[in-house]
Amino acid sequence: MPVNFLRRLFLCSVLVASVVSLSAQRGTPQPVSTDPYNIWPAKQLSTPGRLGNFGHYSASIQRREVGAAPETHTNFSHFLMFTSGEGNVILGGQIVDGPDGKKMIKGGDTHKIVLGEMYHIPINTAHQVVPNAGSSVTYWVTNINVLK
Incomplete structure (x- = not known):
């Protein structure tokens, strides 16, 4: 049982990492900023x-x-x-x-x-x-x- 659980946990982790990676490649919208203000340096x-x-x-x-x-x-x-x-x-x-x-x-x-x-x-x-x-x-x- 513990081996099957670990395999499933590993497979779920790989699946989640793949989905996150693919969505990042599609250019998903950047999250809405929650900063009180922003300062961007000249560089x-x-x-x-x-x-x-x-x-x-x-x-x-x-x-x-x-x-x-x-x-x-x-x-x-x-x-x-x-x-x-x-x-x-x-x-x-x-x-x-x-x-x-x-x-x-x-x-x-x-x-x-x-x-x-x-x-x-x-x-x-x-x-x-x-x-x-x-x-x-x-x-x-x-x-x-x-x-x-």
Whole structure:
């Protein structure tokens, strides 16, 4: 009996570890922060990654390389502040297939990225960060979730 119990306990442990590992790989939402406040050091703000999930909004640092696809979102809007790099951001218009088969924005407004400026991108608004050739662009993102 004790050997069977230990085998079952071991198998359950392996199963739980597998489920946790697989769910982490799927990019499950970060748990809601319970901290009374947050302070992020400058070094953390230069490294891409999640900063926190605060319920109806979240914050992260993103980096875009040359060739990044355009995006649009139906369940959240963005606030972006560019922190490093050079290039353009295309806002508005429609996402279509380009001549080379890659997605592109048609009819959008192109703006030169200005470090430190804040950009608001409403729900369902096409947008694309386009770094200059051979470079990347890093920016702070706050996602405001739509309450359903």
